[in-house]
Amino acid sequence: MRDKPSTQATLQQVADAAGVSLATASRVLHGSGGRTVREELRARVLAEASRLRYVSHAPAQALARATTSIVGLIVHDIADPYFAAIAAGAMRAARDHDLMVMVACTFREPQLELEYIARLRAQRARAIILAASSFTGTRFVADLADHLAGYADQGGRVVAIGDHGAGVDAVLPSNFAGAALAASHLVSLGHTQVGVVSGPPSLATVADRLAGFQSVLPAAAVVTGDFSRDGGYAAARSLLTQHPSLTAVFALDDVMAYGVLAAARDLGRQVPSDLSVIGFDDIPGAADVGPPLTTIRLDLAELGSRVLGLAVGPPSGSVSIPASLVVRSSTASAR
Amino acid sequence: MRDKPSTQATLQQVADAAGVSLATASRVLHGSGGRTVREELRARVLAEASRLRYVSHAPAQALARATTSIVGLIVHDIADPYFAAIAAGAMRAARDHDLMVMVACTFREPQLELEYIARLRAQRARAIILAASSFTGTRFVADLADHLAGYADQGGRVVAIGDHGAGVDAVLPSNFAGAALAASHLVSLGHTQVGVVSGPPSLATVADRLAGFQSVLPAAAVVTGDFSRDGGYAAARSLLTQHPSLTAVFALDDVMAYGVLAAARDLGRQVPSDLSVIGFDDIPGAADVGPPLTTIRLDLAELGSRVLGLAVGPPSGSVSIPASLVVRSSTASAR
DNA sequence: AGTAAGGCGGAAAGCGCTTTCCAACGGCGT
DNA sequence: ACGCCGTTGGAAAGCGCTTTCCGCCTTACT
CATH class of the missing domain: 3.40.50.2300 (Response regulator)
Known part of the structure; x- marks a missing residue:
C-alpha cells in the first residue's frame, strides 16, 4: 500500500492492486478489441492506475503490438x-x-x-x-x-x-507552375534581363523551379546558391557585380531572397526601383523584410499536414499543392 | 537461404544464419560489455546481418535495457x-x-x-x-x-x-540583464517616453524581461501581446494610437517586434526617425527586416545545445546564457 | 427445469532483445 | 600428467505488454 513506489508502476502492479488479472487491466487501460469489462472492475482498475500513477510503457506496447x-x-x-x-x-x-x-x-x-x-x-x-x-x-x-x-x-x-x-x-x-508565375510577373513588369539565384542542381526542386521559370523567361544569368541566407547573399553579390545590367532577380527560395535583398542594399541598388527581387515559398517573415518580399506562396503548414496525412493514410498516389503569386514591394516596373 | 525475407529479419534469424547463438549475435551487434567474441564468429555474424538487412529493434532494446x-x-x-x-x-x-x-x-x-x-x-x-x-x-x-x-x-x-x-x-x-541592456540603449539615445509590447504575464520570461527593462527605464505604457507577429502588430497599434507621444518601443521578442514595425509603418511613423524599435532574441532574419532590427542577442543554437547537454549530463544546477546588444537600424536618437 | 448462447475474466504464449549464469575448452604451472 | 584459471559460447530468464484461447457463469429460450 505504499503510495510512492520508488519505481514506475507496471500494469501487473495495477492489476494486482485492483485484484484483477493482467489481461483485464490491459483491457480497461487500452480497451481496444470489442471486449468489454464489467463497470465495477473497470472503475477499480482505473482508480488503482491513477493512484499508482501508472504510465503505459510505449516500447513494450510497440513490441507486443508490433507497431x-x-x-x-x-x-x-x-x-x-x-x-x-x-x-x-x-x-x-x-x-x-x-x-x-x-x-x-x-x-x-x-x-x-x-x-x-x-x-x-x-x-x-x-x-x-x-x-x-x-x-x-x-x-x-x-x-x-x-x-x-x-x-x-x-x-x-x-x-x-x-x-x-x-x-x-x-x-x-507546384514548383514548375509557381516559378512560371514568378517569371510572368517579371515579364508583365517589363523585365527582360533577369538573373536567378539557384540552388544545388542535384535537387529536383531546383530543377523544377528553374525549368518553370525559364519556360516563360529565359534567365540572362544563373548562379548557384545553397538555400541559405548567406549563400544567397554571396550568390547575388557575384551575380549583380558580373551582370550589372540585370533589372530583376529570382531567388529560388525566400531565405536566399533575404540575402539577395541585403546584397542589393550593400551594392547600392535600390529595391524595387533599381532592382526587382522575387522569392519563393512565402515563409513567415517574408512580409516583414525590407522591402516586403514579392514571392510565390506555398501553404507550408498545409504542405506539412498533407504529407503527414499521406504518411499515415493508405498509399494514395501523390497530391499537389498549388502555388500563387503574392505581390508585395520588392518588385516594380523595369526602369 | 531466401535473400528477400518478406519480413524484417530478427536477431534470432541472424544468429541462426551465422550458426551462432542469439547471445553471441547480440554481443557482436551491440558489443557493449567487456565480453569479446572470436574474430571469426564476429565476422560471420556481421556478414549475415548485412546480408539479411538486419535492423535492430529499438523498442525491444528499450524494453530489455530499460532505457x-x-x-x-x-x-x-x-x-x-x-x-x-x-x-x-x-x-x-x-x-x-x-x-x-x-x-x-x-x-x-x-x-x-x-x-x-x-x-x-x-x-x-x-x-x-x-x-x-x-x-x-x-x-x-x-x-x-x-x-x-x-x-x-x-x-x-x-x-x-x-x-x-x-x-x-x-x-x-539573461532575460533581466538583456532587457536592462535594451533599456540602457534607449536611454543613451535620449528616449524617455517608451512603450513596451509585453507577453503573457504568467510566463517567467515575461516577468524577467519586463523587470529588467523597468529597472533601468520605467515604461510609460505597457500592453500585452502573445509572442506572435500579429499579436505584436495589434498590441503596437493600440499602444501607438493611445500614446502618440511615445518615441520608442521595446518588444519582448523579435517576432512581436516584426509586428511593431509593421504597425508603425501602417500608422505612418517612420522607423527609426519617428520611432525607435528594439526587440529581443536576435532570431535569424532580424537583420533582414525593414529596417534591420536592433535587438538583444541570445545565441539560440547554443541555448539549444546547452539545454540538451544538461538533459543528458549529470544534474548540474543551472547554466546561464549571456545576452548582448546588437545595434542595427531600427533605433536612433529621440527627436 | 435443462440447455444453448453469450458475456467476461484469467492463464499463458509470445514480441525481440539483453544479460546473467553456467559449461566447455585450451593452455598453463608444478 | 593433472588440476586451475581465463576465455568464450550458449541457455534461459526476464523486460512490460497484448491477445488468443479456455472455461466459467449468467441469461434466455423451449
Whole structure:
C-alpha cells in the first residue's frame, strides 16, 4: 500500500492492486478489441492506475503490438523557416492522428540522411517523411533503395515532399507552375534581363523551379546558391557585380531572397526601383523584410499536414499543392 | 537461404544464419560489455546481418535495457524562429550524444503541454526538455509535480529553458540583464517616453524581461501581446494610437517586434526617425527586416545545445546564457 | 427445469532483445 | 600428467505488454 513506489508502476502492479488479472487491466487501460469489462472492475482498475500513477510503457506496447505511434521527419535544417513551417503543419496533423514526431536534421549531409533513415527504421517509425532529400530521381532509387528495402514489408511507409520517382508517395508543391508565375510577373513588369539565384542542381526542386521559370523567361544569368541566407547573399553579390545590367532577380527560395535583398542594399541598388527581387515559398517573415518580399506562396503548414496525412493514410498516389503569386514591394516596373 | 525475407529479419534469424547463438549475435551487434567474441564468429555474424538487412529493434532494446535513446522537446510552436533555432541547436547536440529528438508543439495550450509530458513519459524518453512551459514558478510546482512525479525515479530528467523553480535544472537566458541592456540603449539615445509590447504575464520570461527593462527605464505604457507577429502588430497599434507621444518601443521578442514595425509603418511613423524599435532574441532574419532590427542577442543554437547537454549530463544546477546588444537600424536618437 | 448462447475474466504464449549464469575448452604451472 | 584459471559460447530468464484461447457463469429460450 505504499503510495510512492520508488519505481514506475507496471500494469501487473495495477492489476494486482485492483485484484484483477493482467489481461483485464490491459483491457480497461487500452480497451481496444470489442471486449468489454464489467463497470465495477473497470472503475477499480482505473482508480488503482491513477493512484499508482501508472504510465503505459510505449516500447513494450510497440513490441507486443508490433507497431509504434512514431513518425519520423527528416529535414535539412529545422531552423530554416521553410522546414520549420512544414514541421509545424505536420505536428498539428500528427496530433489529430495521435502520433509523435521524431525530427532529424541532416544539415544537408547525405550521409546523415542515410543514418537517420536507419535509426528511424530501428525505432520502427510508422512512416518516414523525407521533407527534402539529398537523393532525388534516379539517384534516390539507387542509393536509398537499399536503406528502404524491407521497410515497406515491415509496414513502414515513406513519403516525400517533391518528386522522388518510383514508389514513393509524395506531395508535390507546384514548383514548375509557381516559378512560371514568378517569371510572368517579371515579364508583365517589363523585365527582360533577369538573373536567378539557384540552388544545388542535384535537387529536383531546383530543377523544377528553374525549368518553370525559364519556360516563360529565359534567365540572362544563373548562379548557384545553397538555400541559405548567406549563400544567397554571396550568390547575388557575384551575380549583380558580373551582370550589372540585370533589372530583376529570382531567388529560388525566400531565405536566399533575404540575402539577395541585403546584397542589393550593400551594392547600392535600390529595391524595387533599381532592382526587382522575387522569392519563393512565402515563409513567415517574408512580409516583414525590407522591402516586403514579392514571392510565390506555398501553404507550408498545409504542405506539412498533407504529407503527414499521406504518411499515415493508405498509399494514395501523390497530391499537389498549388502555388500563387503574392505581390508585395520588392518588385516594380523595369526602369 | 531466401535473400528477400518478406519480413524484417530478427536477431534470432541472424544468429541462426551465422550458426551462432542469439547471445553471441547480440554481443557482436551491440558489443557493449567487456565480453569479446572470436574474430571469426564476429565476422560471420556481421556478414549475415548485412546480408539479411538486419535492423535492430529499438523498442525491444528499450524494453530489455530499460532505457531509450529518445529525448523529448516541448515547444510552443516549432514554426516560431525562436524555437526553431533552439531546436536546431538541440538536434545538433543530440547527434553527438547519439540521441533522437521527439518534438512536440503545444501551440500554447497548457492542456496539450501536460498531455505531451505524459506521452513522452510513456515513450520512456530519457529526458524532457521544456523549451518554454506554460507552467512557471509556483504554478509549475503545483500543476506539473503530479505529471513529473516518479519520472525522476524512473531515471527521467526534466530540464527547462528559463526558471521553473524547484528541482528543475535549467539554462537561463539573461532575460533581466538583456532587457536592462535594451533599456540602457534607449536611454543613451535620449528616449524617455517608451512603450513596451509585453507577453503573457504568467510566463517567467515575461516577468524577467519586463523587470529588467523597468529597472533601468520605467515604461510609460505597457500592453500585452502573445509572442506572435500579429499579436505584436495589434498590441503596437493600440499602444501607438493611445500614446502618440511615445518615441520608442521595446518588444519582448523579435517576432512581436516584426509586428511593431509593421504597425508603425501602417500608422505612418517612420522607423527609426519617428520611432525607435528594439526587440529581443536576435532570431535569424532580424537583420533582414525593414529596417534591420536592433535587438538583444541570445545565441539560440547554443541555448539549444546547452539545454540538451544538461538533459543528458549529470544534474548540474543551472547554466546561464549571456545576452548582448546588437545595434542595427531600427533605433536612433529621440527627436 | 435443462440447455444453448453469450458475456467476461484469467492463464499463458509470445514480441525481440539483453544479460546473467553456467559449461566447455585450451593452455598453463608444478 | 593433472588440476586451475581465463576465455568464450550458449541457455534461459526476464523486460512490460497484448491477445488468443479456455472455461466459467449468467441469461434466455423451449
